[in-house]
Amino acid sequence: MKIIGNLFSKVLILIIVLFTLMPDASLVMAEETNLALKKEVFVSRETSGKEHQKTTDGLMDIKTSSKSWNAKSSDSITINLGAILDFNQIVVYEYSFQRANGYKLEISNDNISYTAVKEDSGIIASTERNFRTNAPHYVGVINIEKQSAQYIRLTVTEVLENKVSYIEEIEVYNSSDPDKFATEDTSLNASTDLVVDSAFGFKAPKVSKTIEENYAAGKPVFVSRETSGKYHERITDGIKNISTGGHAWNIKAGDYAIIDLGNAKEIDCVIVYEYSHLRAKDYVLELSNDMSSWTTVSRVTDYVSLNGETGEKSNAPHYYGKIEFDKTSARYVKLTINETAENKVAYFEEIEIYNKANKMPEFNAQPKEEEIKLSAPVVSESIPYSKEKFHIYLFIGQSNMNGRDNIPNSERVILKDVFLLNKEGKWEYAQPYPFGTKYSDYQGYNRYSSVDEGTKNGLNSASSFARAVTDNIPDDIGIGIISNARGGTSIEKWQKGSGEGLYEEAVRRTKEAISMGGTLKGILWLQGESCAKKEGYLDKLNQMVTDMRNDIGGIDDVPFIASEIIQSRPEGNVTIRKISEKIKASDYVSSVGTNTIDGLHYDAESQQLIGVRFAEKILNKIYGVTVTSDALLASLYNKEIQTEEIVPDYQFKIKINGKYLITDVEPIMHENRLFVPLRAIFEALNSTVEWEESTKKVTGIKGPKTVVMHIGSQNAYVNGVAVQIDVSPMLVNNRTLVPIRFISESLGAKVEWNQEIKTAYIELN
Structure with missing residues (x-):
């Protein structure tokens, strides 16, 4: 009887608990119909x-x-x-x-x-x-x-x-009980997690905090130096995945920001989020309750965002750093930055303020890889190759030939058959090293440039180029690298006699290297972000190359190979692709598949890609070796083969979800609207299209959306609803062309137009 009694008691308790956990009957019945849905x-x-x-x-x-x-x-x-x-x-x-x-x-x-x-x-x-x-x-x-x-x-x-x-x-x-609104999640601080009760085997509710209490969220911000765009106001807007410096507080050395929490809070942690590799360092964190008396709670001379990357992906890396200190009650939080990387601008996208006793943010970032340290470079007293067997390559251009991204571990190697010309005009075994500039970070092959102005010389294409070439040529051939680039230089500045000395220094260092015993085998060029699209660029480049061949002497047939510039500047790349029409013994490599750290400068992986593409050309032209850049990339870095995307040579370009739209008829601009071939755009948007010849009717269908238009008519229908369009479909050379924005947006895509590069970007969910 005692067992039965205990069992009865447990069952009774279970019934009571389950009854308690049952949703309110009115809420169960209150699954009202949303009358606005899809309206x-x-x-x-x-x-x-x-x-x-x-x-x-x-x-x-x-x-x-x-x-x-x-x-x-x-x-x-x-x-x-x-x-x-x-x-x-x-x-x-x-x-x-x-x-x-x-x-x-x-x-x-x-x-x-x-x-x-x-x-x-x-x-x-x-x-x-x-x-x-x-x-x-x-x-x-x-x-x-x-x-x-x-x-x-x-x-x-x-x-x-x-x-x-x-x-x-x-x-x-039309609610039966409007005063008892029941969304799934209107609680501010708590939600119901389910935990197993060991006595009865069922799940009972447990209250736990699920929202981080960021005291800075939405709070006002004051800064020492206000910009016209008031970007500083964005550091409390909750957005931490920006893709432009225009959405961040732009910081220079000596700048500070003050966040007003509204009233005094118990705080002990500030989290700073930064965008791009140009990060801030040497900071002071101060707290106050009256804006007049400040207490310093943290002072560090290292970088602010030391904890690594956040895991957010955009066109540049995102970093975060936790500043922890003893718990303090304060209303105002002041962060002062005393230094920025390369003395440029740092970009803070968000600042959060917490009491660590509450729930804290979690990050997707992987543990930071321990940096490989190399011994100091060793100068070779004599090059162990004959003049004919020591092949020299000159790398010149502007900032993307300097290299602006950090040196990854995969490039922290000492090459036994490759030599780098240093500032003293001596050959040393090629490797990166923190020497040659004022920065403590590892610097790449351009660190000895005689025309550089003390900027950061990160990874450039010379490293992967040298490795790819030396792995595919006989062992009795050595490679010499001269890297003499300078950022922010136009094609005019690279002309002989411009007064800048860029041309003269490249020629001087090359002739000195040849005189020590060696043969120039190639000139690699990466320049033109701002001027390649301008009229006369190739004429000026040809003049520079002609002068260089004459002044160095004996190199009339030495290949001159240019790299395309960043993909967001296609007009310049159209010019570069025509280089062989103007310059003798010239060629180019594509920049398709590259990415940047800041919208302008290639990231490390892109520099590796450009380097092996240079190597592919040189291996074929100089050594008669046929190997693809994809194979070189896979061999050096164990990376998957990358297929180059075809870039259409049209005046107007269209990119759909990051890929160029290739059409048999070029897009045209009519009445300030971009038109494309009917079937090409519908199929690219994963839609079916029907054409009715007798009525000249176009019908496009994508899922639940149907768009109907007629040639020559500005009346269209979207899901049966009449809409007026400002331009009508038209026939051009017996081809039906349709307005791209109306078609795309009607089928649920987002369209953005970049007038500068005449490109339409379409994002299809």
């Missing part, structure tokens, strides 16, 4: 991306403002419910801290005459959701007396800090 939306101020259409797409987990309605003060949005319906609740979801502050809600049955049903001067989405992407998400509920209408108009009367608010979703309900 048509209009706005008072339409942006090119038509982001407002996303406010009824059902997505409330965005990571970028481009997937939300970007609302400014006085902007309004109207939802067409499709019919006159009853409703009593509007739910608004917002992304990031810049929220709408004040609203007016109106309704109508004809979209002409509107009646105001509610106004408020407070923040619309006032509750932080228990959900976070790269920024916080908020929700707000507007309850009203039951109304019947087809159109609902919400006007944002003001935005916090007079900026832009990002409304990601608007829902409309």
